[in-house]
Structure formats: C-alpha cells, structure tokens
Amino acid sequence: MSCDARTAIAGLVLLLGMMATPVFAQTSDLTNNKIGFAYIAPKTEKYIPIMERLKKRRVLEQLSEFVSPLRLPHQFSLVTAECGEANAYYDRSQWSLTLCYELIEDIDRIAPEAGQTKDGFTRDEVVMGETIFVLLHELGHAAFDMLHVPVFGREEDAADQMAIFIPLQFNPRVARTVSRGDFFFFKNQGDPSQWSHFADEHGTSSQRLYNGICWTYGGNPQLIKDVIDAGWLPKERAATCAHEYQLIKTAFIKTVWPFIDEKLMKKVQTRDWLQAPSER
Amino acid sequence: MRRVTPAPRYATKSAFAFALLCAIASPVHAVTPAPSSPQVLVAYVPPRSDRLRPIADRVTKRRVLEEFKQFLAPLRLPRTLTLQFTECGGVTRVNNQHGLATICYELVEQIERVAAGVDPGMRELVLTGTLIQAVFHEAAKAVFDILQVPVWGREEDAADRLAGFLMSEFGSDVAYQTMIGAALFFVTSGKTWTGSQFAAANSPEAQRYYNYLCMAYGSDPKTFEYLTKAADGAEPTLPQWRATQCSGEFEQVRKAFSLRIMPYVDPELLVRVRATPWSLSTSVPVQKPATSVPQARVRPPEAKPHQPDKKETRDRSHEL
Numbered sequence A: 001m002s003c004d005a006r007t008a009i010a011g012l013v014l015l016l017g018m019m020a021t022p023v024f025a026q027t028s029d030l031t032n033n034k035i036g037f038a039y040i041a042p043k044t045e046k047y048i049p050i051m052e053r054l055k056k057r058r059v060l061e062q063l064s065e066f067v068s069p070l071r072l073p074h075q076f077s078l079v080t081a082e083c084g085e086a087n088a089y090y091d092r093s094q095w096s097l098t099l100c101y102e103l104i105e106d107i108d109r110i111a112p113e114a115g116q117t118k119d120g121f122t123r124d125e126v127v128m129g130e131t132i133f134v135l136l137h138e139l140g141h142a143a144f145d146m147l148h149v150p151v152f153g154r155e156e157d158a159a160d161q162m163a164i165f166i167p168l169q170f171n172p173r174v175a176r177t178v179s180r181g182d183f184f185f186f187k188n189q190g191d192p193s194q195w196s197h198f199a200d201e202h203g204t205s206s207q208r209l210y211n212g213i214c215w216t217y218g219g220n221p222q223l224i225k226d227v228i229d230a231g232w233l234p235k236e237r238a239a240t241c242a243h244e245y246q247l248i249k250t251a252f253i254k255t256v257w258p259f260i261d262e263k264l265m266k267k268v269q270t271r272d273w274l275q276a277p278s279e280r
Numbered sequence B: 001m002r003r004v005t006p007a008p009r010y011a012t013k014s015a016f017a018f019a020l021l022c023a024i025a026s027p028v029h030a031v032t033p034a035p036s037s038p039q040v041l042v043a044y045v046p047p048r049s050d051r052l053r054p055i056a057d058r059v060t061k062r063r064v065l066e067e068f069k070q071f072l073a074p075l076r077l078p079r080t081l082t083l084q085f086t087e088c089g090g091v092t093r094v095n096n097q098h099g100l101a102t103i104c105y106e107l108v109e110q111i112e113r114v115a116a117g118v119d120p121g122m123r124e125l126v127l128t129g130t131l132i133q134a135v136f137h138e139a140a141k142a143v144f145d146i147l148q149v150p151v152w153g154r155e156e157d158a159a160d161r162l163a164g165f166l167m168s169e170f171g172s173d174v175a176y177q178t179m180i181g182a183a184l185f186f187v188t189s190g191k192t193w194t195g196s197q198f199a200a201a202n203s204p205e206a207q208r209y210y211n212y213l214c215m216a217y218g219s220d221p222k223t224f225e226y227l228t229k230a231a232d233g234a235e236p237t238l239p240q241w242r243a244t245q246c247s248g249e250f251e252q253v254r255k256a257f258s259l260r261i262m263p264y265v266d267p268e269l270l271v272r273v274r275a276t277p278w279s280l281s282t283s284v285p286v287q288k289p290a291t292s293v294p295q296a297r298v299r300p301p302e303a304k305p306h307q308p309d310k311k312e313t314r315d316r317s318h319e320l
Helices: A003-018 A047-058 A061-068 A103-109 A121-144 A153-163 A172-187 A195-199 A206-218 A225-229 A242-257 A263-272 B008-013 B051-064 B062-070 B105-115 B122-144 B157-167 B172-186 B195-198 B205-219 B240-260 B269-273
Strands: A036-037 A077-083 A088-093 A098-099 B039-044 B082-087 B102-103
Touching: A003 A098, A003 A195, A036 A047, A036 A061, A047 A061, A047 A103, A047 B008, A061 A121, A061 B102, A061 B157, A077 B240, A088 A121, A088 A172, A098 A103, A098 A121, A103 A121, A103 A172, A121 A153, A121 A172, A153 A172, A153 A206, A172 A206, A195 B051, A206 A225, A206 B172, A225 B157, A263 B269, B008 B105, B039 B051, B051 B062, B051 B105, B051 B269, B062 B082, B062 B122, B102 B105, B102 B122, B105 B122, B105 B172, B122 B172, B157 B240, B172 B205, B205 B240
Parallel strands: A036 A077, A077 A098, B039 B082, B082 B102
Antiparallel strands: A088 A098
C-alpha cells in the first residue's frame, strides 16, 4: 500500500478512535462501546459501488456485533477503505482493522460468475466465505496484539488458524462457507517461483490451502467431506489433523477465551450470520 | 551467491568455533561441575539396520545428548523428558509418545550426506549446527507437550522458533554455529517441493532457512548484520522486506517464552548456564570458512494450479 493511502487511513482511524461513540449507533443487543467502525469513502469512483454494497450488507455493523463479546483493553476500530492494493490489514499502532475495497474487487473477480458454479462452488459462498475468512484472519492478528497472546509459531499461520477455528464454533453452514470460500481462493493462487519468495512470513498459497482443509477436517471430519473425498487431503497429513485442531483449541481456550464475555458469546453463537440482515 | 556465512572479519574472530568434532557443546574451563536436570534423561536406542550402526556409535561416543542436556539444566519439568536417538524408518518420527524427544539416526545420516557435499571448510559447521538444531527442535516440541504450552501457529515452525530463541541465549558463537549451520544445511539439502508435498505439516527447507536467518538476525542485528548486506549489487541473503520483521518476530517468541516457559525455569541455574563460555570443542585443525556457499541446488516449485493428491483420487470419479 502507498504511504499516502496508509497515512490517510490512519488519520481517519485516529479520528474514529477519539470519538466518544462509534460513527454509527449500535442498535442491537450485541454492543461493545470500545468498538467503532467507519466506511471511508474511496477516491476512485469504481470502488463506490463496492463500498455501498458493504454498507448495505452492514458488514462492519455485523463484524462489530460479532466481536462484541471480546473484553478489549482499549479502543478497536473497524474500517473499509481504498488502500492502493488488494489487501486487508491490522495496524497495531492504531488498533484498527482495515478491509480494502481492492481486495473485495479481487475476490469478486476470482469468484464464479453470478448464477453459475465453478467446480461446484457458487459465487455467493466464495465471496462471502473468503471475505469472512480475511476478516477473521485480521481479527486474529488484532487479538494477538491487543490481548498480548503468546504466539510461538508463525503469526500468519496462527491468524489462519483463528479464521478456520472460529467458524467451526458456529452452525455448520457458517463453518462450511468459510472453509470452502478459503479453499476456492487459495486453490486458484500460484506458488512461489523463486527461492527468495519463501522468505515471506506467509505460508505459500498451497500450504494455506492444505492447512485450511486439515484444520477444518480436524474440527469436524464431515463438514467438507466432498473436498476430502476428492482427495485434497493426503493421508499423511490427515493423520495429524485432529491433533493440530486440538492444539488450536487448547491455545484458544488458554489465551483468548478468558477475554470473552460468555453471555454475549452465547448470543453471538445462536445468530445466523449468513442470513442477510433484512431477512432476519 | 547466497552468503550465509559472514565476511572474513567476523569469520577470523570466531573461527575457533567452527571446527568441531568430538563434543557438540561443552563448557570451556569448567570451574564447577556442569549443571544438569534430574528430569532430563538420555538414551541411544541401538538401530536394527546395519548401515545406521556406525552413526549410532558416533553420536554415542560423542555424548551428544549428555552434553546437550546441560543446556536444559535450568528447566524444572513436572515430569521426565527423555532425549533419545533411535531408528525411525524416516528422518523424523510422527506421533511421539508424551515426554519423548526423538532424533532419528536417519536424520543424522541425511545431515552427514548433505554436509559431505558442502565446502570442506563449512562441513563441521553444517554437521554440528544442524545436529544441535535438530535436538533443540525435538526438545522444544516435547517441552510444549509436557508443559501444555498453548501453541499458536504450526507446531513444527513453533519448535524451530523456540529452538532459535534458545540457541540465541548462549552467546553469538553458539547462535552462529547452530542457526547458520542449520541454514546452510537447508540451503544445500536440494529438496524440491511441489504439488501435494506442500500439504506436509512441516515447512519446506526454504522457509526454515529464512526463519532461522530471521531469528538469528532478530536476536543479534549486529553480529548478523552481514545477512542483510548485498554483495556486488546482489540481493541480500535475508531480503530487506523480511529483515525488517525479524526483531518483532524474535521479540514475539521471547515474550511467549517469558509468559509460558519461564515460570518453569530456575533463574539461578539459567544465569549459570548462560554465563558458561560455551564452545564447540574441536579435535580437527581449525579451518577458516569460505565467505560464501555454493548456489542453492533447490529448485523452486513451478507456479501451477493445485491438484488433488493423485494417490487419493485414483479410483474416484467425484469432482469438486
């Protein structure tokens, strides 16, 4: 992302953080007064419809409600913005999570055409699943930083673990959508072509693909049975998935669960998050 | 050329530390008996295969585990940790029993094979550094298990990062020999990763190579600054964009260690062990290492769409 874009977003996030109340009043029973959010208007005209779609879908309202059970030590801002690159990121200097319009544009492009399926995947599940995956991945980074979570492994993998583990605690439709959206996204990415690309702190797209399958399988062997039956999880890795899922679960219980308001969490768990707000 | 070893100035200064054969690590001028932990046991299980017997003899005679055990002396574990060499049927063993850190004779065999292919001046560095790294790696996994440490991220990477942190705790010579030695092993191992091999729970050599270089640089940016300097306009060994993350990565592991493992460490003994002038003793003539290593033989995988594991799909007609 360009320095200018990041500075501009950081300035707006700072302003958001300084406001006593969030930009939009939270009207639901899932509120957390430490969480604020804003849809920042893009400079580039083509991103306006994307912002409008996210607003209509109440993406940030829903994300703030979803995160509301977290007992946060300070302000946390959720933002959508034009960033200058297809990305999403957590900024530890601002305690802010930014979803870039360019990334939504990217996911839209990769997803199957509306009304069509590709390899058995629908456009809706890919767009929705991958967007939720990305938001939960960044939420993972945010939680590790804000809650001072000890992270022994590579943080990027840990954030992926969070993005796969959390949906598995909800109804199977949510978990299946996120897992399949993530699967479709990484299946269509390439692997490193040079030795130095392996210096990246992220795993390769195929590692992330297999990780997602393995951890989902470890948490619920039946959930993506179609993917497993098609041979996407080699036997050698499948043998360790239950253990890997257990490690994630233990890490979550020991390091994140103590910060969760259980009453609010129960409400979060019973809501159907994939239903459009207007249908609720 | 990918420069993993430092410029000659540093190499000359610490050249004494590169050549080692008999003991992998031993305290120099021990004034008081070396500390040890009663909860750490060692074992050399005799191999079934004839070809592994000479390897088993070498590691047993070198007292590799007895000497490594001294690094773990400050640990106060609620149950026994056994470090063992054994024949595994592969270079690593999956599903270890609780409290057991297993290093396979086959891995030593592989390390010796790779080391034989490097510049003679680097051979001992690769042999010893990789072997110590392997023992630290397995011990780290066993400690995660025994102390029920919450492990975010992939366990194998977490073990490498904890191993890297621990190896940096014993001074720049040990940090150099272990982390750079292991990095040299990974860069010269020559393994190619493609397709469903990326499904493995452990990481490709190329990632482990950069992870160790990053931990080394993050632990001591002065000693390992050379990793970030480009020679003759080439790309630095550790790309700048990763190097800027390394102090943060190292700090993250240090904090995790402080919170989750330090409560099980005897601080007095830790000071004694850290104050010990560890060196890797030598019985071979000291050789000055070359300042560069041969170009990596590792072929990067080609970018192509992923396919399901063919072995799994042979008899299936179902498609996604």
